[in-house]
Amino acid sequence: xxxxxxxxxxxxxxxxxxxxxxxxxxxxxxxxxxxxxxxxxxxxxxxxxxxxxxxxxxxxxxxxxxxxxxxxxxxxxxxxxxxxxxxxxxxx
Numbered sequence: 001x002x003x004x005x006x007x008x009x010x011x012x013x014x015x016x017x018x019x020x021x022x023x024x025x026x027x028x029x030x031x032x033x034x035x036x037x038x039x040x041x042x043x044x045x046x047x048x049x050x051x052x053x054x055x056x057x058x059x060x061x062x063x064x065x066x067x068x069x070x071x072x073x074x075x076x077x078x079x080x081x082x083x084x085x086x087x088x089x090x091x092x
Contacts, residue, residue, distance in 0.1 A: 001025045001026060001027055001031075002025065002026065002027065002032075002076070002077035002078050002079050002081060003023065003024075003025050003079050003080070004023075004024055004025070004026070004032050004077055004079075004080070004081045004082065004083055005021060005022070005023055005024075005080075005081075005082050005083070006021065006022045006023075006024050006032065006033070006036050006082075006083045006084075006085065007020065007021055007082060007083070007084045007085065008020050008021065008022070008043075008085050009085065009086055009087055011087060011089070012043075012046055012047075012085065012087060015042075015046065016040060016042055016043060016046075019040060022036045022039060022040060022043075024036045024039070024083075026077060027076055027077060028073075028074040028075070028076060028077060029060060029062045029067055029074055029075075029077065029083055030074055031077075032077060032083055033047070033060070033083070046087075047085060054067075054068075057087055057088040058085065058086070058087055058088075059085070059086040059087075059088070060083065060084070060085055060086075061083065061084040061086070062075065062077070062081060062082075062083055063081055063082055
């Protein structure tokens, strides 16, 4: 299993008690997120919808690759990979 770092946006970190980075393990980015959810359960509700899929306004990057546009099974992670969660902000 790969050891990776998950970076969270400041806006999300603020509602999670200041957490901006989580160390996680997994063979794929989805497994790494599941590990992060076990360590920080409140994260799931901000990142995933009721079906368990990423919310529409949430983007997830593995290194520099947007996971929304992947085809086929998720690529395997390697030690040291970085997962970045980003949330779209809108308003007027």
